[in-house]
Amino acid sequence: MVKQAKMSEEQQCQDGYTYRIRRMEPHDIHAVMMLDRLVFSDPWPESAYTQEIYFNPLACYFVLEFTQAMPHRRWPWKPRNNTLIGFAGMRIEQTRGHISTLAIHQDWRGMGFGELLLITALQQTMAMKASAVMLEVRPTNTPARNLYAKYRFIPIGRHTRYYQDGEDALLLEVPHLDADYAQQLAEYRQLVEKRIQERLSTQDPLSS
């Protein structure tokens, strides 16, 4: 039985915004793939999600969704449905965690959601007793590299021509997942949740 890290409580903000992070379910795969295609030039095939969710007991995937009416002009036809705006995944490989994916819809970037999903994946990695965690990132991906640097990822290598367009991948790692790191994750989580609440409260969703 895989131990479950804390996920976000449903967060109720002013003006009816409510969001939560929960485990990705098979019925989410379609929406996740749509977002994956919007965000990445080399999105995963459905089989990759199916493999991870159905057949890999050492993998955990998360989605971030709004759970109430979203008065956003990009989704006026779906006012009452849940709206998935981000996802993240991790798996354990031997004793090391691997953050396998992370994405936020472009309309909702810069508010703390990417950080909150990364914290969730890192806390899950620690709950599953990994001693270290790694990931791949494009050298040109400044937002992601800054985010990972904030969480003490350091460069440990490079995969040549890793991505389909020929760009290399940098390998980043947090070499020691210890009590101090867990404490930092918990503190950052509180700060990020507060920041998101504040930003959602002041955001005019119809102006973006």
Ligand SMILES: CC(C)(COP(=O)(O)OP(=O)(O)OC[C@H]1O[C@@H](n2cnc3c(N)ncnc32)[C@H](O)[C@@H]1OP(=O)(O)O)[C@@H](O)C(=O)NCCC(=O)NCCS
């Ligand atoms: C990377 C990504 C997930 C960040 O999500 P986000 O919700 O926009 O990021 P947050 O608002 O949580 O920001 C967290 C940190 O990321 C960094 N960051 C985010 N956006 C940034 C930007 N435009 N420029 C520089 N740094 C940025 C900062 O360090 C920031 O911390 P700070 O607010 O204390 O400065 C998002 O940009 C994304 O989905 N990008 C496309 C997919 C991708 O590249 N995924 C990673 C693959 S390895």
